Amino acid sequence: xxxxVRLSVSSLRAHKRRFAGTFLAVVLGVAFLAGTLVMxxxxxxxxxxxxxxxxxxxxxxxxxxxxxxxxxxxxxxxxPVGTDLVRTIERVPGVAAAAPSIQGAGQLVGxxxxxxxxxxxxxxxxxxxxxxELNPYRLAEGHAPQKSGEVVVNRGTAEKGGLAIGDTTTxxxxxxxxxxxxxxxxxxxxxxxxxxxxxxxTRADAEKYLTARPGKAASIQVRAGPGVGQQELVxxxxxxxxxxxxxxxGQESAAENTDMISSQFLTLFTTFLLVFSGIALLVATFSIxxxxxxxxxxxxxxxxxxRALGASRRQVTAGTLAEAAVVAxxxxxxxxxxxxxxxxxxxxxxxxxGFPFPDGALVISALSLLLPLAVGVVVCLGSALLPAAxxxxxxxxxxxxxxxxxxxxxxxxxxxxxxxxxxxALAVTLVGVLLTPSVWLxxxxxxxxxxxxxxxxxxASATAVRILGAPLSRLRGVTGVLARRNAxxxxxxxxxxxxxxxxxxxxxxLFTVFGASLKATMDxxxxxxxxxxxxxxxxxxxxxxxxxxxxLAGAVQELPEVDTAVGLGRGVAEVDGEGRALTVTDPVAxxxxxDLAPSTARSATxxxxxxxxxxxxxxxRG
Amino acid sequence: xxTTTVTRAAARVVDAVxxxxxxxxxxxxxxxVSVDFPAGRFTAIMGPSxxxxxxxxxxxxxxxxxxxxxxxxGDTDLSTLDDRRLTLLRRDRVGxxxxxxxxxxxxxxxxxxxxxxxxxxxxxxxxWVDALIDVVGLRDRLHHRPAELSGGQQQRVAVARAFAGxxxxxxxxxxxxxxxxxxxxxxxxxxxxxxxxxxxxxVMVTHDPVAxxxxxxxxxxxxxxxxxxxxxxTADKVLDRMKAFEVPS
Numbered sequence: 001x002x003x004x005v006r007l008s009v010s011s012l013r014a015h016k017r018r019f020a021g022t023f024l025a026v027v028l029g030v031a032f033l034a035g036t037l038v039m040x041x042x043x044x045x046x047x048x049x050x051x052x053x054x055x056x057x058x059x060x061x062x063x064x065x066x067x068x069x070x071x072x073x074x075x076x077x078x079x080p081v082g083t084d085l086v087r088t089i090e091r092v093p094g095v096a097a098a099a100p101s102i103q104g105a106g107q108l109v110g111x112x113x114x115x116x117x118x119x120x121x122x123x124x125x126x127x128x129x130x131x132x133e134l135n136p137y138r139l140a141e142g143h144a145p146q147k148s149g150e151v152v153v154n155r156g157t158a159e160k161g162g163l164a165i166g167d168t169t170t171x172x173x174x175x176x177x178x179x180x181x182x183x184x185x186x187x188x189x190x191x192x193x194x195x196x197x198x199x200x201x202t203r204a205d206a207e208k209y210l211t212a213r214p215g216k217a218a219s220i221q222v223r224a225g226p227g228v229g230q231q232e233l234v235x236x237x238x239x240x241x242x243x244x245x246x247x248x249x250g251q252e253s254a255a256e257n258t259d260m261i262s263s264q265f266l267t268l269f270t271t272f273l274l275v276f277s278g279i280a281l282l283v284a285t286f287s288i289x290x291x292x293x294x295x296x297x298x299x300x301x302x303x304x305x306x307r308a309l310g311a312s313r314r315q316v317t318a319g320t321l322a323e324a325a326v327v328a329x330x331x332x333x334x335x336x337x338x339x340x341x342x343x344x345x346x347x348x349x350x351x352x353x354g355f356p357f358p359d360g361a362l363v364i365s366a367l368s369l370l371l372p373l374a375v376g377v378v379v380c381l382g383s384a385l386l387p388a389a390x391x392x393x394x395x396x397x398x399x400x401x402x403x404x405x406x407x408x409x410x411x412x413x414x415x416x417x418x419x420x421x422x423x424x425a426l427a428v429t430l431v432g433v434l435l436t437p438s439v440w441l442x443x444x445x446x447x448x449x450x451x452x453x454x455x456x457x458x459x460a461s462a463t464a465v466r467i468l469g470a471p472l473s474r475l476r477g478v479t480g481v482l483a484r485r486n487a488x489x490x491x492x493x494x495x496x497x498x499x500x501x502x503x504x505x506x507x508x509x510l511f512t513v514f515g516a517s518l519k520a521t522m523d524x525x526x527x528x529x530x531x532x533x534x535x536x537x538x539x540x541x542x543x544x545x546x547x548x549x550x551x552l553a554g555a556v557q558e559l560p561e562v563d564t565a566v567g568l569g570r571g572v573a574e575v576d577g578e579g580r581a582l583t584v585t586d587p588v589a590x591x592x593x594x595d596l597a598p599s600t601a602r603s604a605t606x607x608x609x610x611x612x613x614x615x616x617x618x619x620x621r622g
Numbered sequence: 623x624x625t626t627t628v629t630r631a632a633a634r635v636v637d638a639v640x641x642x643x644x645x646x647x648x649x650x651x652x653x654x655v656s657v658d659f660p661a662g663r664f665t666a667i668m669g670p671s672x673x674x675x676x677x678x679x680x681x682x683x684x685x686x687x688x689x690x691x692x693x694x695x696g697d698t699d700l701s702t703l704d705d706r707r708l709t710l711l712r713r714d715r716v717g718x719x720x721x722x723x724x725x726x727x728x729x730x731x732x733x734x735x736x737x738x739x740x741x742x743x744x745x746x747x748x749x750w751v752d753a754l755i756d757v758v759g760l761r762d763r764l765h766h767r768p769a770e771l772s773g774g775q776q777q778r779v780a781v782a783r784a785f786a787g788x789x790x791x792x793x794x795x796x797x798x799x800x801x802x803x804x805x806x807x808x809x810x811x812x813x814x815x816x817x818x819x820x821x822x823x824x825v826m827v828t829h830d831p832v833a834x835x836x837x838x839x840x841x842x843x844x845x846x847x848x849x850x851x852x853x854x855x856t857a858d859k860v861l862d863r864m865k866a867f868e869v870p871s
Contacts, residue, residue, distance in 0.1 A: 006740070010728040301723050308685055308720075309783075310713020311741050312706060396685050396712075 007306075008322035015295070019327055022291045022380075025284035026331035027338060030376040032277030034339025037368035039346060040270045044258070045363045047266075050188035051254040057133030058250040059230045060237055062089060062098075063219040065246040068572045070579040077572045080216035081245055083207075089220060092236050094228035099134045100217030102127040104210030105547060106199045108153065108179075109170040110161030117157065121195035125173060125210055127217075128152050128200030134221040136193075137200060141165060142183030145202045152183035152200040156192030171199055173209040175549045222247070281379050283503050286454075288324070288383035290496045296320060296391040297493070303391050304398035317392035324384030325377070332376030339372060340364060418456035425449040453502065457495030462488060553586075631658040632791040632823035633682050637691035640677050640846075651677040653846035654691070659791065664817040664824045666834040668860060669843035670867055676795060678843065679827045683716055683793040684708045696790055713742050717784030717792035719813075721799040724780035725768040731779050732764040738787045751786050758782045758812060774805025781812050785822060794826040798833050810836040831860035842867075 012019065062085065067076025081100075089098040106125020110116045117123050128145050129135035137154060142165045145151050151171065153163060163169060163181050171177045185200065187193045207214040224233040230249035237247040296303070303316050311319075343362055429445025432438050453460075465487045472480030487494050536548065536556065553567030569584040640652040651674045659665050659682070669675040680686035682693050684700050693700045695715055703711060712718075717738070725734045735755065739746040755761050758778040768776055777797055784792045794813065798806030814836045817824050826837060834840045835857035842850040844867055852863060 006733070007726065007729065010733075014728040302726055305720075305723065305726065306737075306741070307709065308712065308718055309738050309741065310709055310716075312709050315741060397680060 005319075005322050008319045008326065011299075011319075012323055012326055018295065019291065022284070022288050022327055023331045023334075025280065025287040026328065026376050026380055027335040029277050029281035029284045029379070030332045030335025030372045031338035031342060032273055032280055033375060034336045034368055034372035035342035035346075036270050036273035036277060036339075037371065038340055038343040038362055038364055039273070040266055041363040041365055041368060042343060042347065042361075043266055043269075047194075047258050048254075050190060050193070051257045052188075054136035054188035054193070055250050055254040055257070057131075057223055058136075058221045058253065059224040059228075060222040060233045060247050060249055061219050061253040062222060062237060062241060062245060062247045065244050068574045068579040070572050070581045076579060078218070079244075080211065080218055081220060083215050083217050083220075085241070085245070086220055088240055089222055089237060092240055094225050094233055094236050095222055096225040097131045097134060097223040099129045099131050099221050100127065100203070101129065101219045101221050102203070102206040102210055102216070103218040104173060104206075106210070107172045107174075108157060108161055108163070108197060108199055109172070111163055111167065111169070112161075115172065116161040117195065117197040121197075123197045125171060125199040125201060125206070127203040127206035127210075129221065131223065133223050135200075137185035137187050137198060140184050140186045142181075145182055145200060145205070148202060148205050149177075149179055150182040150202065151179040152185050153181050154192040154196075154198040155184045155186055156190075156195075157197040157199075158184055159191070160197075171201075171209075174547050175209065175551065177205070177209055279507055281375065283500075283507070285379055285383045286499055286503055288327075288380055289387065290500060292320065292324060292384045292387035293390075293496060294493065295323075296387045297490075299391070300394055300398050303394040304396055307394055308396035313392035316394065317388045320388035320391045321381060321384060324381050324388065328377040328380030331380065332373045335376055336369065336372055414455060415459045418452055418459060421448065421452035421455055425452050450503070450506065454495075454499055457499055458491035461495040461498055462491040465491075465494060630661045631694075632661040633693075633695050633825065634658040635678065635682050635688070635691060635693045638678065638681060638688050638693065639690040640674070640681060640686070641689045650846050652681065652688070652691075655843070655846065655848050656691075657841055657848055659823065659825045660839075661790075661823050662817070662821045663838045664814055664826070664836070666837035666840045666855070667825065667827045667843060668829065668831075668834050668840050668864065670864070671829065672845075673843040674846040675827045675829075675843045677846075679793050679795055679825065682825065683718070683791075684712050713738055714787065715790045717787065717789040719777065719780045719784050719792065719794040719797045721796040724783070725776055727768050730765050730767060731760055731771070734768065734779055735782045735786050737783060742787070744787075746787060750788060751782075754782045754785055757816065772805070773801050774808055777801060777805070777809045778812060781809060781816070785816060785820075789822075791823040791825060794824060796828055797826065798828070798830065803832070806830075806833065831864060832857045834860045 062081065064078040064081055067078045069076035083100040083102075086098050086100055089095055103124060103126045105123060107123040108116045128137075128151075130144060132138065137152070139152065140155060142152070158164065158181065161169075165181055165184065168178060168180045171179045179199070179201070183200075185198070187198070192198065201209070207216075211217075222233065222237065224230065228236075230251060234247045234249050241247060306316055306319075307313075340362065347362065425445050425448035427445075428448055429442055432441030432443075432445050465484060469480070469484035469487065472484050474480070476483070536552065547569075548567070550567055550569070553565045556562055556565040566586055571582045571584045573580055573582050634657065636656045638652045638655040639650070642649045642651055653674075655674070655678060657678075667675045667678060677686070681688050681700075682695075684693070684695065684703070688701065695711060698711065698715075700708065700711070718724075725731075726737065729737065733740070736746065736751065739751075755764065758781055760775065760778060760782065763771060763775065763779075768779070771779065780797070784794070792813075797813070798809055801809065810833055813824050813826065816822055817838070824837075826833070828834055835855055837855060838853070840852040840855045840860055840863075841848060842852070842863060849867075850863065852859065
């Protein structure tokens, strides 16, 4: 065995406990990263399978050709197509069946009187498509809705709301509709499409309650006859479709749905976990650097002895790096195993908390194996690089001195570098926050600030210990004096210890401040512009909830105690070629309720633009 | 056998000057020392504290550099070597025994003995190493760690390590400084026997007349200058000579 490797291995064996913290930090970071990647791949693959199964019988989808996509949304909002198009399509040779798919918001009220879902995933209602091949939902129990007021509910929703076949409840569309559950459905073999709630009504009910005007559907699902391929079907359909309406294959449609779920749900989920793994690895960087700095300092005499006996600088540096490499590889491997374990555990846990995790084996791609391993090893070796180089620079004569003198620490150069770095960090942060708002710039500034504090640590710790430790000598006598001197003896060591704590506090502050800011921002946006006395809203989050009935504003207005009531709705419009999310309302009534003065200029310019654009349209109510 | 035996010097310094610090506070640790350490002999450097004997050894062994003058190991002028070559020279041609902290605590006795060879990536002369282990009497301790050995045993391991690579010269810096007299005697006997039986060269720094008595020759240093040499020393003779330094002049 190579001499420096043998030295590192025996040293590691002798100081196992010293590396426990470092090991754990790397394991956690790598585990989060690996777990996130495996989890994301597995979910994506499962959703692929699920949508593939669900939409298997749909060979083509006919829909409005252009979509308005607002920033942050992967799938745009499309204009509905006329249901009368179904008859045209059915006449095309090779078409076995066609059915309109009418969709809208519909939130069911559970047996306990509470609405079901609405805290993120969509709450959907639609027409129950009678052709089983075209309907992504399969009837599992009961029968399809046959008369007005009958509905089929996906099994997951029914279970969550405590609803059984024969139960009568309310469906908020948002106008309340009394419905009776007559059947339970599954989606792609699961109890539902993730947490999405689905209520299937008769076509007549759907047209009546879910669309602004009857005779409109979100899309038309088409099934091909025997021997007609999906693309062939699309090619045959395209000529008969009116302008502005397109046909896509069922496979494309399923892929779009998977993408939508991926971007709405998976991206959020994986980003969240990736942030955690990033923080864990950042902490790991400090922990590793700290551990190795201490190891190298403690081993000054040993390294000096090696240098005296003829170990080259490179051998001593390589020895320290070899130690780091052993820690890196074992910890990363353990983290990898842990990450796959986390993914497997979540897969088992999700169904237990009522989240239908699609079946399927864990998907472990080469990337999810190699990336975390590489990141773990690079972070570990990178953090150990400086201490290792310092080890290599040990003078052979240091072996002959009793103790190594720590000259680094509160040097002038350090103070100047640190201050300069801090100034730069503050400048970058301020520019990122105030001048050109940019999360990346602000984030870079934050990391730089952290780095500058690490550089300034020994300077600050010396001052802090001197001040904080001053009363110690009076309170604790000679032990107090000793404690203070010990902390002062190696400001770097003191700072390194304090640095680990600093990172911990920084992470906690980050989340606390972030959470509080988010809440304050929401409160402020409402209270700043709100000039009314009472706001009526339906609690919902994300794509869930049914919103409020447009008729509600009028009804509230009728109350004798109310002076003015105005409804606010959401919509999208294409402004100068870009999709924008808009709030739609009655401007006359609005003026009395909202304080529009500060932003008059803005609304004045945007409103005509929106109305000038022929593609501006109101698409949702509530 | 020729009548003019030229004794080759294993190491030598010529006009060695070592100054620490500068200006008014400059300390002349070595103030123009010239001395040969003949091959195949056991030389002791004696002198009171602050005489510059340790500095002389560090500079002669390539652990430190001279301010002026030259230091040679064999024919190699150390001042012409960069850090890397100096390191290689120490590894391949010099052995060391320090006063304390001679051994790498995490390596076994056997691993410590072959450490310079391992650093060079050489196997060395295994018979020689094997014989050394017997000479220092540590065969039953080969797989122990230094912490499990007594101070005397640790110094014997250091002696074995110093000779393992068959160096041109072994420098010993107060090798018995931390030992009781019995263990110290064992280590000194070991050094002396090894020199005489294997024609190796040892240069030992000491302030102990008893230790110096084991050497073939003693050089005396005072105030950074070479003041005397003594052949075939005994502890008593060295002690008498040392007393002369302490007499106020």
